[in-house]
Amino acid sequence: MPGQVQKHHRIAEVLAAEIRSGVHGRGSRLPGEHALTKRFGVSRTTLRQALRTLGEEGLIETHAGIGSIVTFDGTPLDHRLGWAHALAGQSRALRTEVLRLETASEPALAAELGCATDRFLALDRVRRFAEDGTAVSLERSRVPAVGAVADIPRTGLRENSLNRTLIALGRVPHSSEGTVSVRGLCAEDATLLGRAPGEPFLHLSQVYRAADASLVERVVSLLDPAHFELHVRSTSGGTP
Numbered sequence: 001m002p003g004q005v006q007k008h009h010r011i012a013e014v015l016a017a018e019i020r021s022g023v024h025g026r027g028s029r030l031p032g033e034h035a036l037t038k039r040f041g042v043s044r045t046t047l048r049q050a051l052r053t054l055g056e057e058g059l060i061e062t063h064a065g066i067g068s069i070v071t072f073d074g075t076p077l078d079h080r081l082g083w084a085h086a087l088a089g090q091s092r093a094l095r096t097e098v099l100r101l102e103t104a105s106e107p108a109l110a111a112e113l114g115c116a117t118d119r120f121l122a123l124d125r126v127r128r129f130a131e132d133g134t135a136v137s138l139e140r141s142r143v144p145a146v147g148a149v150a151d152i153p154r155t156g157l158r159e160n161s162l163n164r165t166l167i168a169l170g171r172v173p174h175s176s177e178g179t180v181s182v183r184g185l186c187a188e189d190a191t192l193l194g195r196a197p198g199e200p201f202l203h204l205s206q207v208y209r210a211a212d213a214s215l216v217e218r219v220v221s222l223l224d225p226a227h228f229e230l231h232v233r234s235t236s237g238g239t240p
Contacts, residue, residue, distance in 0.1 A: 007040075007042055007046050008042075008046045008047070008049035008050040008053065009050075009053065010174055010211060011036075011040050011042065011046070011047065011050035012050040012051075012053040012054055012057075013173065013174060013175075014040075014172050014174075015030070015050065015054060015059075016054060016057065016059055017163070017167070017172060017173060018167065019054075019059050019060070019070055019072050020059075020072065021161065021163040021164055021167065022161075022164075023164065023167070024070045025070060026070050026071065026072060027069065027070060028069070028070050029066075029067045029068065029069055029070075030051075030060065030067065030068040030069075030070065032067060033047055033048075033067075051068055054068070055068075058071065058072065059071065059072045060072075093129070093130040093131070094127050094128065094129060094130060094136075095127070095128055095129075095130045096125050096126075096127055096128075096160065097125060097126045097127075097128060098123070098124070098125045099124040099125060099126060099192070100122055100123065100124040101121075101122070101123050101124075101152070101153050101157075102121075102122055102153050103119055103120065103121055103122065103145045103150055103153060104119070104120060104122045105118050105119055105120075106118060106120050106122075106142065109142060109218070113207060113215050113218060114215075115144055115215050116144075117144050117145065117146055119144070119145040119146075119150070120142040120143060120144060120145055121141075121142070121143040121144075121145045121149050121150070121152055121153070122140075122141075122142060123139075123140075123141040123142075123143075123162055124138075124139070124140045124141075125138075125139055126138050126139075126192060126193065127139070133194075134194075135192075135193040135194055135195070135224075136223070136224045136227050137221055137222060137223050137224065138189055138192055138193055138221070138222040139219060139220070139221045139222075140219065140220045140221075141162055141217055141218070141219045142217065142218045142219070143162070143166065143171075143216070143217045144214075144215055147169070148169050149166075149169065149171070152165060162217075166216065166217070171210065171216050171217075172210065172216070173208035173209065173210065173216050173217070174209060174210050174211040175208070175209050176206055176207060176208045176209070177206070177207055178204060178205050178206030178207060179204075179205050179206075180202060180203065180204045180205075181202075181203050182200050182201070182202060182203065182225070183200070183201065183203045184197070184198040184199065184200055184201075185197055185198060185199050185200075185201055185222070189201075189222060193222070200225065201222045201223060201224060201225065202221075202222070202223040202224075202225050203220070203221075203222060204220070204221045204222075204223060205218075205219075205220045205221075206218070206219055206221075
């Protein structure tokens with residue numbers, strides 16, 4: 001039943017993206033099975049497989065007679081990094097400093113990613129601890145500037161979140177691939193982060209695509225390794 005397997009994985013990915021973005025906060029209850037089967041157009045069996053996957057990923061707990069409760073309590077600096085990562089000291093408040101929000105032509109990136117347009121929404125931001133201003137990440141997102149996405153510099157981000165804005169526009173990731181490495185900061189990035197050139201930071205580059213394989217977003221993140229950790233989960237018989 002390959003089609004059924006594909007469906008339940010896709011549903012799990014959509015709901016996981018919403019949970020990590022804060023659409024469904026910790027302690028909240030997901031919509032009931034009837035509402036979710038109607039939303040995704042699937043059977044209860046397929047939906048329950050999707051919920052089981054979310055449970056295995058530590059995002060929800062499902063209880064008979066109660067429903068599915070969100071248990072995810074991470075502080076995602078970019079909800080769609082594709083890794084279950086946590087910021088040390090979850091109680092510390094963060095603020096976002098937007099460095100750039102505009103559309104721009106990037107033909108080299110379009111060619112690299114096989115994108116039909118070379119116009120991208122460019123969003124660059126630094127995340128800082130609110131109490132002392134210490135920078136913990138620098139993120140550069142690029143989204144094909146088609147349709148309503150091209151209007152975002154004028155209309156603004158929904159709840160100051162690119163992810164929530166894209167979800168509202170129907171641009172939900174179905175798959176992703178990426179690389180992670182440790183690199184020394186270049187002079188420009190070190191200045192933006194208030195760090196010394198050459199200081200080692202995690203370098204995470206990830207590409208997100210929709211179910212039709214079209215590009216949703218490419219994001220490159222520089223993360224302070226003192227505040228991030230990488231969790232890798234695998235299932236029996238699978239590949240990590």
